Amino acid sequence: MPSPSRRRFLKISAATLGAAAAVPMLQQATPFARAASAGPGTVTTIPTYCEMCFWKCGGIASLRDGKLWKFEGNPLDPMSRGRLCPRGTGAPGNHIDPDRLKRPLIRSGERGQEQWKSVTWGEALDYVAERMKKIAAEHGPESIALWKHGTGSRFFEHVMRAYGCVNKAAPSFAQCRGPRDIGNLLTYGTGLGSPEPTDIANTRCLVLIGTHLGENMHNTQVQEFAEAIGKGATIICVDPRYSTAASKAKHWLPIRPGTDLALVLAWLNVLVKEGLYDKDFVAKHGHGFDKFAAAIAENTPEWAEKETGIAAGVIRETAREMARHRPATLVHPGRRVNWNGDDAQRARAIALLNALLGNWGRQGGIFLAAGMKIAGYPFPKYPEPGKPKVDNPDGRWPFADEEVTTGLREATITGKPYPIKGWVVYAANLIQTLPNEKETIEAIKKLDLLVVVETHPSEIAGWADVVLPDTTFLERHDDFYVGWGRQGWAAMRQPVVAPPDEQKPAWWMAKELANRLGVGAYMPFKDMEEYLAVRCEKSGIDYAKFKREGIVMGPKKPITIEEGAEIAFDTPSKKVEFFSDQLAKAGFDPVPKYTPPEAPPAGFYPLVTGRSPVHTFSRTQTNPLLADLVGENEVWINAATAAKAGLKSGQYVRLKNEDGVVSNRVKVKATQRIRPDTLYMVYGFGHTAKGLRRALNKGASAAQLNTRYKVDPLMGGTSIHRNFVTFEKEA
Amino acid sequence: MARFGMVIDTAKCVGCMDCVVACQTENDVPHGHCRDWIVTEVRGTYPTLEMEIRSERCNHCDNPPCVYCCPTGASHVEPFGKTVQVTANRCIGCKACLAACPYGARFVHPEGYADKCTFCLHRVKEGKDPACVSVCPTRCMHFGDLDDPKSEVNRLLGSRKWHTLLPEAGTKPRIFYLD
Amino acid sequence: MLEITSTRHNPFVDPQLHVWGWEIPVYLFFGGMIAGMMILAGIAMLRVARGEDPESFFSVQTPLLGFMLMNVGMLALLLDLSHKLYVWAVYLTFEPLSPMSWGSWVLLVAYGILMASALVRIGDSWPWLTRTFPVVGRLSAALETPSRLRLLAFANIGFGIGLGIYTGILLSAMVARPLWNSAILGPLFLFSGLSAAAAMVHIAVRIFPGRPAPQGLVGGAFAAMWQPLGARAPRAGTENALVRADVGFLGVELVLLALLLLGLVTAGASQIAAAQILISGAYAPAFWGAIVFAGIVLPIALQLLELGHRIPHTVVPALLVLAGGFALRWVLVNAGQASQVLQSASR
Known part of the structure; x- marks a missing residue:
């Protein structure tokens, strides 16, 4: 029977996929160089792990005639x-994106003017190394800081530390999950990390x-949600939207923004007052429960109704519903939770809610994540830090257990306790990430050197002195991703296609920089294959098989009490701290207390x-x-609000x-x-960098409007929901 | 002979558009066009609301108006799975099929011929699911033989309430949405 | 409240179907008009065959005009196709369920009928042709027997009706477009085509009142372009007959239009919404102004006045009818694309 289908369909299916089907997929892993020279209509597949976001899913890339075709999930992952x-499925779009940075750039105009000259890698790296050496000579290597996000920063951090740099910061803490991890750390003695063990x-x-x-x-969570x-499962959703x-x-529960803590306190109140909580768990593992119960005694649903706009009856009903299903009730701890500037306490209240439900280490609650070990590479020891870090002077945010970004930015502006003169920024678009871009620009103006390593000409790249074009994750090796979850595993990152222009992988840049900074001994391997192979060999992992399959699984361990796991808490009391003595000692509320958010001025939202x-x-x-x-x-x-303001769907406005x-x-x-x-608005839009042609001036930037931010006194998290805006109609 | 169809569980679908992206790469859908898409339907007034999210595409109708109106037979019912397909080099680009489809499932490929979802027959022939189905993180999409009483799609249709799109158009669509 | 959002964004489909621009209305207009001309010519040819009115102006020369206008319509159709190099595929098959396939074949046959009919008195119109190619003259003479004329006449009438209705069925077969999805569209387009045909022939009668045609191959071919009809003057009464016919056709058209709307507004929500596009929506000014008033009511009134000798005969009503006929296609093609089967608001 002839197949009366589209020409291209025939071409692809008969020749290409037919060929692919003949060979089991995982046996086809081929380095891209060989794939590129393969005959017409050949499909090759290479596993690697994704970096379209921080979830780092394992995937398998398919090449058709040597060209990147698609990227699909790895069933082993x-x-x-x-x-x-x-986003992962759309990763091939990153590879072909015409707006990518193509070659190294050195600034030719004023900072921020986005005027460049193209240079060779040698020139760019020489320039960076010379400036770094100059800063180190004048102020010490501690005056060069690293901003980072994602796997690729690993060797920059390594080389800079080898060079004596101590200052670094990642927005993933204070601008994202930090408050949650601290709230849980204070309660359970551990943060939750990524991916959350829910x-x-x-x-x-x-x-x-x-x-x-x-x-x-967040792929796995969405899959499990479905x-x-x-x-x-019963779902209770608290969101103004x-x-x-x-x-x-x-x-x-369409809650009034900024009042979530009141709702959580009321839930705690109902569970305690009605005796619905897990009394065994509290008796066995709780610390300071009575003081906690006394502290929340006034937080009745009726009280919370006035704050949150959620009817007291609904608060009671939902609390009882939670109790009915415990311990298989899970209050999601959240991830990007830096909303109001008091978020660690809210996260702690949520942690306490989970504690009352007794879901720690329980099926359907929070499980005890399992990991695996892969031996490290035998690097030389780092030099002793010459000076302390600048981002959290005198423990201003006493419970921050990672570096505080705005602290580092502030130190750069003030030059105290010592000057910060160089920034190396890896894949963190600080203009869109940190609150109040004015302060970021002010800090940049104090710098002698701003190096930005990026795949795209982002806003922060626009301010750089040197821009180093990174490869996308599909074009490079990286270190293994060793993950924690229901079972430990490790994932392999390996190049699938060659970079389209002069882009280079981050590890290569770091190695070249190390040589120029005189710390080449810290990057002793020839390339990443060698580095990865050594780590595998030392761990007894078959490197060739790992390359072929992309994933290695760790040992299976019990992760819930049901499976035989045991729970322990690494807090000062070695228990779940319903009442936190360490918070009390530091002058903070030992049990979370609610402060009402400020009301918006008239006409603002x-x-x-x-x-x-x-x-x-x-x-x-x-x-x-x-x-x-x-x-x-x-x-x-809201449609009614819009109608009153004379606004219609599809019409453009500006927010002020x-x-x-x-x-x-x-x-x-x-x-x-x-x-x-x-x-409500999705963030990440409203780009102003001229090189981002497809995104330039498309939509509004939430970060740009975030000028009034509050800083979490516990850990330095910065709020993003404390700004009020009004509309300006577009003519 | 099989009669392929899809059952999509709207209770699970989150409208993430993964099905759309997967279709784009799998089938080289030209930039700016789509063979599948997400429709969100909200009923009610704040705060009493209901929402249905659907991944939509060609319904491979049992009664396909696009096939009936095609003057050349380019749009045809393929014996394999009784799916609706387009033969590009028989299509004259009259666009009658675009106008005839109540679901707006078709578009004109930049090369001039009518194009749409193929149910990824090239994958199905290899025993795989269509790209959209196999990528879906929520596993809300199910592909199979509606003529096989034991198929998963029929099991789902028998166990849940469902609806199809625009049944009043009389097209007998073969994508079923579980409520 | 029903709030529907879609991520679909295909050109010419979103936010609203718009696959057909000016080409298809032009094609449908010419197709309908030619269909009408075939019917008119067929009736006249029957009279010729019976020996009545052997000198009828529009009997045997109308097909020539139709044949030439057919080329214009077909060109418009070709321009609309987005995969033009594959146009031959239409004639590799016959798809019994496809109005367009029927239409393609009907058009092909109509082309032949028009050509044969045009040949009947081609010597009168284009003497240069028969002079240069005597075989054409012989063919022409061979066709002009009563039995062959009758055959041609029936073919013209039959395929004229077919073609006229087809231009409507093409659209009305589409269930997805409630505005089109009415059995009235076929007869409506047929009668609109007839009125346009009467108007077109009327204009031809007015413009070509028996001027001598240039001779010779080059001069003749040139003349054929600007003066397609022959030098024969119309008989007295021809004009009145055309005008009377036109008034009749327009009257039927008006009734059919009313029935179309009535059918829509008494049906489901999708149909009501479709009717509203014409009655009060984006196309209401064109519908009421260009089609109903200027294209039907006004020409009826003017032509009645002409027949009553209140005003002199002019081409103005005929021009209005032509413009109205085109407006009918243009509005229906565009408004129909804007109409759709609506999702019911409750479930």
Whole structure:
């Protein structure tokens, strides 16, 4: 039977896929050099792990005639479970993105003017090394700081530390999950890390507070979320917006922004007062429960109703629902939780809620993540730090256990306790990441050297003295990703295609820089293959098989009490701290206390932010595949509010905050799906860097409007939901 | 002979558009076009709302108006799985099929011929699911033979409430949405 | 409240279907008009065959005009195709369920009928042709027997009706477009085509009142371009007959239009919404102004006045009818694309 199909269809299916089908997929791993010279219509597959976001799913790239075709989940990988999220699936778009940085650049105009001359790698790296040496000579190597995000920064950090640099910071702490980890650390003696050990798949009742699963595409969690829905789990969703998750919920609680802590305290109150909590767990593992119970005695649902706008009856009903399913009730700890500047205490309250439900180490609750060990590479020892870090002077944020970004920025501005004269920025678009870009620019102006390593000409790259074009993850080796989860595993990153222009992998840049800085001994391997092979050999892992399959699984261990795991808590009391003596000692509320948020001035609205399922931060907006689906953000306005303001869906407005900062124009989405007093926007849009041609001036930037931010006194987290905005109509 | 169809569980679908991206790369869908897409339907007034999210595409109808209106037979029912397919080098680009489809499932490929979802027949022939189905992180999509009473799609249709799109158009669509 | 958002963004499909621009309305207009001309010519040819009115102006020369206009319509159709190099594929098959396939074949046959009919008195119109190619003259003479004329006449009438209705069925077969999805569209386009045909022939009668045609191959071919019809003057009464016919056709058209709307507004939500596009929506000014008033009501009134000798005969009503006929196609093609089967608001 002839197949009357499209020409291309025939070409692809008959020749290419037919050939692919003949050979089992995982046996085809071929280095890209060989794949590129393969005959016409040949499909080759190479496993690697994704870096479209921080979830780092294992995937398998397919090349057709040596050209990158598609990227799919690796069935062996416990994160993707064979299925990537839309960003991972869209990764080939990053490779072909015409807006990518192509070759090394040295600034030729004023800082921030985005005027460049193209240089060779030798010139660029010489320039960086000379400037670094000069700063080190004048101020010491401690005066050069590293800003980082993602796997690729690993060898920059290594080489800089070898050179004597001590200062570094990652926005993933103070601008993201930091408050949550500290809240849990103070309660349970451990942060939750990434990926969060949440047993969503087996939960009977999932409580989401602002966590918009399905719009944030934390792959495994979204997969498990769907699984939980399939199994009929009860979902309670707290969000001022009728999020995707809210639409799946039995109870949607459209809360007034900034009052979440009041709701959580009221829930705690109901569970305690009605005696619905896990008394055995509290008796066995709780510390300071009575003092805690006394502290929340006034936080009744009636009290919370006035703050949150959620009816007291609903608060009681949902608390009872949670109790009914415990310990298989999971209050999701959240991830990007830096909303109001008091977030560590809210995260702690959520941790206490989970504690009352007794779900620690339980099926359907929070499991005890298992890991695996891969031996390190035998590097020489780092030199002793010459000076202390500058980001958290005198323990200003006493419970910060990672570096505080705004602290480092402030030290750069003030020059205290000692000057910071050089920044190396790896894949962290500080203009869109840190609050109040004015301060970031002020800090940049104090620098003698700003090096930006990026795949794209981002806003921060626009301010750089030297821009080093990075490869995308599909074009490079990186260190292994050794993950914690239901079972430990490690994933391999290896190049799938050659970079299209002069881009170089981060490890290569770091190695070349190390040689120029005289610390080449710290990068003794020829290339990453050698480095990775040594680590495998020392760990008894078959490197060739690892390369072929992309994933190595660690030992299976019990991760819940049901499976035989034992729980212990690394707090000062060695128990779950319902009452925190260390917080009391440091002068903070030992039991979380609610402070009402300020009310917006007339005509202004709180702006809350979230994610689009097809974008990561501010870094994917030029990806042709993803930008095609969501090319700009929209500002969500309740339909009734919009009608009163004379605004219609599809119309453009600008947002203006209380400090008079006016955003780029952004489309109105007039919708029933949000509280009448709240606005919502996906962040990461509103790019101003000229090189990001596809994304330039598309939508509004939430970061730009974040000029009034509060800093979490416990750990230095900076708020992003404390700005009020109003509309300016577009003529 | 099989009669392929899809069952999509809207209770699980989060509208992440992964199915759309996977289709784009799998099938080299030209930039700016899509063979599948996400529709979000919100009913009610704040705060009493309901929302259905659907991954939509060609319904490979049992009663396909696009095939009926095609003057050349380019749009045809392929014996394999009784799916609706387009033969590019028989298509004259009259666009009648675009107008005839109540689902807006078709578009004109930049090369001039009518294009749409193929149910990834090239994958199905290899025993795989269509790209959209196999990528879906929520596993909300199911592909199979509607004529096989024992197939998973039929099991799902028998166990849950479902609806199809625009049944009043009389096209007998073969994508079923579980409520 | 129903809030629907879609991520689909295909050119010419979103946010609203718009696959057909000016080409298809032009094609449908010419197709309908030619269909009408074939019917008119067929009736006249029957009279010629019966020996009545053997000198009828429009009987045997109308097909020549139709044949030439057919080329214009077909050119417009070709311009619309987005995969032009594959146009031959239409004639590799016959798809019994496809109005367009029927239409393609009907057009091909109509082309032949028009050509044969045009040959009947080609010597009158284009003497240069028969002079240069005597075989054409012989063919022409051979066709002009009563039995062959009758055959041609029936072919013209039959395929004229077919072609006229087809231009409507082409659209009305589409369930997805509620505005089109009405059985009235076929007859409506047929009668609109007839009125346009009467108007077109009327204009031809007015413009070509028996001027001598240039001779010779080059001069003749040139003349054929600007003066396609022959030098024969119309008989007295021809004009009145055309005008009377036109008034009749327009009257039927008006009734059919009313029935079309009535059918829509008494049906489901999708149909009502479709009717509203014409009645009060984006196309309402064109519908009421260009089609109903200027294209039907005004020409009826003017032509009645002409027949009653209140005003002199002019081409103005005929021009209005032609413009109205085109407007009908243009509005229906565009508004129809804007209409769609609506998702029901409740479930």
